Structure formats: structure tokens, C-alpha cells
Amino acid sequence: MRTAYSVETVRAAERELMARLPEGTLMRRAAAGLAASCAGLLRRVYGARIVLLVGPGDNGGDALYAGARLARRGAGVTAVPMDPGRMHPGGLAALLGAGGRVASAVPGRADLVVDGLLGIGGRGGLRPAAAALVERIPPGAVVVAADLPSGVDADTGEVVGAAVRADVTVTFGAYKPGLLIDPGASRAGAVRLVDIGLTLPAPDAQALQHADVAGLLPEPGAASDKYRRGVVGIVAGSARYPGAAVLAVAGALRGGAGAVRYVGPAAVGEAVLARYPETLIGRGRVQAWVVGPGLGDERRAQVLEDPVPVLVDADGLRGLDPQALRARTAPTLLTPHAGEAAALLGVGREEVEAGRLASVRALAQRYGATVLLKGSTTLVCDGTAPVRVNPTGTPWLATAGSGDVLSGLAGSLLAAGLSGPDAASVAAYLHGLAARRAASGAPLHAHEVAEALPAAWRDVRTP
Numbered sequence: 001m002r003t004a005y006s007v008e009t010v011r012a013a014e015r016e017l018m019a020r021l022p023e024g025t026l027m028r029r030a031a032a033g034l035a036a037s038c039a040g041l042l043r044r045v046y047g048a049r050i051v052l053l054v055g056p057g058d059n060g061g062d063a064l065y066a067g068a069r070l071a072r073r074g075a076g077v078t079a080v081p082m083d084p085g086r087m088h089p090g091g092l093a094a095l096l097g098a099g100g101r102v103a104s105a106v107p108g109r110a111d112l113v114v115d116g117l118l119g120i121g122g123r124g125g126l127r128p129a130a131a132a133l134v135e136r137i138p139p140g141a142v143v144v145a146a147d148l149p150s151g152v153d154a155d156t157g158e159v160v161g162a163a164v165r166a167d168v169t170v171t172f173g174a175y176k177p178g179l180l181i182d183p184g185a186s187r188a189g190a191v192r193l194v195d196i197g198l199t200l201p202a203p204d205a206q207a208l209q210h211a212d213v214a215g216l217l218p219e220p221g222a223a224s225d226k227y228r229r230g231v232v233g234i235v236a237g238s239a240r241y242p243g244a245a246v247l248a249v250a251g252a253l254r255g256g257a258g259a260v261r262y263v264g265p266a267a268v269g270e271a272v273l274a275r276y277p278e279t280l281i282g283r284g285r286v287q288a289w290v291v292g293p294g295l296g297d298e299r300r301a302q303v304l305e306d307p308v309p310v311l312v313d314a315d316g317l318r319g320l321d322p323q324a325l326r327a328r329t330a331p332t333l334l335t336p337h338a339g340e341a342a343a344l345l346g347v348g349r350e351e352v353e354a355g356r357l358a359s360v361r362a363l364a365q366r367y368g369a370t371v372l373l374k375g376s377t378t379l380v381c382d383g384t385a386p387v388r389v390n391p392t393g394t395p396w397l398a399t400a401g402s403g404d405v406l407s408g409l410a411g412s413l414l415a416a417g418l419s420g421p422d423a424a425s426v427a428a429y430l431h432g433l434a435a436r437r438a439a440s441g442a443p444l445h446a447h448e449v450a451e452a453l454p455a456a457w458r459d460v461r462t463p
């Protein structure tokens, strides 16, 4: 499990540790890790041209001390301050003592640029002086962010205005949620964690890894039969959107339930059977429902009355009543994309996209449900445990029908007995992995995602 911690939590852990260690120890550890990463990214340290963008706080201090280490190894290191009157004094002395220099403008050429403008003390977007330096980063230079790319909100991943776009982020002590959640995540590049010895409490966000998913996947045992494995009911598709039903069934068949039942118009049922003859047709007992993809009518109400887990997606999300969901005795899982989430919250779509973490938390609170918010970083929140951030996926997934496959898959996992948050986060993980496999750099269509799910399943189970 990759875990991430809010600024408040990191600061508290740092205070606690600093009280027990000689002054400057933590910054020395951070700078050593940063310098080692930079050295690894350069073909040769000796003679390399390194530029440090230096802000007024300790993030600038990290960059200066790391620059001093690199200068001692023969690199040409130039520090460019955001505010010439405010640079970490110890860091500046160390850099100058090691032969580095200070300049008022960003040199036109560099092999590597260290972004030490802002760390976890950054608030709001980059102010003009900082933004002007970022604009001048020489093309072709490798950009390494200290702790996090300046301009990214550490707690949420939000970016207001300009922000550094790093190739590598060397983060200190703990991952911050903003490094895992877009748009911040896409500014961070590859993230490396430097251990500075912090003792941390429960995380604020977490991202499953292969081993975590493998541990959650349902697996039949010797005593299993198809009913014990769980039956998932799919209420989806309409004369207008028959394909949504086929795709949801395609996802559900690969999700670990013992059987998939389709409930809907006869013509749609025939389309489902033509592609998947193993589907059961018509009402019957199920261990979980999926309702919504391509629905176009009011079949949702009956499903919500059933005291089994229900996943509500797409058309099923329209006009949902928070009270009705809160009154349910079994878990509910909502899987909106940003547009649907915006309608559920009564805000604009841009607001959801700019503040994904706040949006998913607000939805879970308001509807008393587990919420999987789709998009470039899929988030899962049940209102209590840490938010789960999905680390897999590819922008190629932004293709019609891929969400239907996801809802079938997650519903199947619910029927197999996973909790709402586990079903949602495991489904998002496998779906994203399958899409990466199926796309491998070329357009993909939703059916291929479903077809790649068994391979993704095997991948996560391979140690």
C-alpha cells in the first residue's frame, strides 16, 4: 500500500522527530536524498550545469544544501532566488562554500533544474515572481522537484494557475496526497520517497499496489459453487443504448461472481445473450445489483429497495435522493464521472475537476455511500477510511463504454463479497491495468478493456 499524509500530519511528525534530533538533521537527510537522485539522473555530476530555483522557505534550503553536495562533486551550480533577500541562510552559506554561485536570472542552458521554490508551505497558486522563474526553465533540462512541484497543493493536488512540471519529484518523509491526485500527480513525474525517519499515524490517502489487490481478489475454493461465489444482477441498457448492457455484462463476467443475471428489455437481453450465452436472463435472487448504464428509464427504484449491495452508475445517478440512499440497509456504491458528480453536488463540472478530493468526500458525505469518482485519477471514498487513489489507468480509457465495463466489474466484486470501498478500488485498479495492457500506446475500445481483464487479474497475482 502506498500511503499519503496531509501537510498537518507531516508537520506534526516532523516536529516530534526534530525535538529528538540535533538541529538541521532532517534537512540534511532530505538534501542528501535529493542530491543522490539528481546525481543519478545526470550522466556525469562533474561539469554538469545545475540550476536551483530557490524559494524563501525550507524547501529552498533543501535545494541549496543539495546543490552544495553536487557542487562539491564538481557540478557548476547556480542558485536563482525567488526573493533575493530571503534565502535559507545555512543553505546559502553551504552552497557558496562549496563553490556554487547566485544569479538574478535563470541561465539559458542547464542539464538539470531543481525546483526548490515551494514545498508544503506553498499556498495558492505561484505568485508572479515564482511563476516568472518557472517560465524560464531551459528547454531540455531535467526538472527535479524538491518535495513537490511548486504550485501543486500538497493536500489536494489542486493547481491554481502556473505550476512546475517535474520529470522527477523527490519527496521527503512521506507521500503527500497531491502527488497522487491529478492535476498535481501529472505535474510530479516519477515520485521518489526519501525516508527521513518520520513516525506517521493513519494515512489520509492510500493507493493499492499489486500485492494489496491480490489479497482482496475473490477466489473460489474447493467447496465453491456458482451461487456461493455470488450472482450479480445487471439492470442496464435500453432500446437506445443496448450496448451499455453488453459492456456491463462483459465487465461482470470477469469480476469473480459465479453468475451474471441480466434484467431489462427482451431485445437487449437477446443482444446480451448473442454475445454472452452464459448470462442468466430475467429477475431472480442476486447478491449485488448494478443499475444505470444506458438505462434511460426508471428501473432504479425497485433495485434500491432490495437489501443487497447496489452499484449505481450513469443514468441511474440522475436525480438520486440522498435520503433514500441513506435509508438503505445494504451498502451503496456510486460511480459518477465528473459531469455526473457535478450534477449530484449541484456545482459546475470544472469545480469537480479542479477539486476532485473535496468533491468525492462531499459526495460520500451527502449520499451516505461509497463513491468512486472516475477520471484521470479515479478516487474512492466511503466517508470514513482514507481516500483511495487509483494508481493504474491511461488516458486511452476516455472512450465510450469503458465506464460500463467498470461498473459491471465492480458489481461482480460486490456480489463476490467485497466491501464497497474494496470492490470499487480493486475494480478501478484492474480496469486501469487492463486498459494499459490493451492500449499499449494506441487507441482502444471498451470491449478490449473487458477482454484484457483476465490478464490483468493474473498480473496482480504474479508475485
Ligand SMILES: NC(=O)C1=CN([C@@H]2O[C@H](COP(=O)(O)OP(=O)(O)OC[C@H]3O[C@@H](n4cnc5c(N)ncnc54)[C@H](O)[C@@H]3O)[C@@H](O)[C@H]2O)[C@@H](O)CC1
Residues within 6 Å of the ligand: 014, 015, 018, 026, 027, 028, 030, 031, 055, 056, 057, 058, 059, 060, 062, 117, 118, 119, 120, 121, 122, 123, 124, 125, 126, 127, 130, 146, 147, 148, 172, 196
Ligand atoms: N520541517 C522539516 O523538518 C523539514 C522540511 N523540509 C522542507 O521544508 C519544506 C517546508 O518548508 P517551509 O515551511 O519553510 O515552507 P516552503 O519552503 O514550502 O514555503 C514557505 C514560504 O513560501 C512563501 N509562499 C507560500 N506560498 C507561496 C506562493 N504561492 N507563491 C510564492 N511564495 C509563497 C511563504 O510566504 C513562505 O515564506 C518542505 O516542503 C520540505 O521541502 C525538509 O527539509 C525536511 C525536513
Ligand SMILES: Nc1ncnc2c1ncn2[C@@H]1O[C@H](COP(=O)(O)OP(=O)(O)O)[C@@H](O)[C@H]1O
Residues within 6 Å of the ligand: 314, 337, 373, 374, 375, 376, 377, 378, 393, 394, 395, 396, 397, 398, 399, 400, 401, 402, 403, 404, 405, 406, 431
Ligand atoms: N483522462 C483520463 N485518464 C484516465 N482515465 C480516464 C480519463 N478519462 C476517463 N477515464 C476513465 O475512463 C472511464 C470512462 O468512464 P465513463 O465516463 O463512465 O464513460 P462511459 O459512460 O462512456 O462508459 C472511467 O473508468 C474513467 O476513470
Ligand SMILES: [K+]
Residues within 6 Å of the ligand: 059, 115, 116, 117, 118, 119, 145, 146, 147, 148, 149, 150
Ligand atoms: K518544490
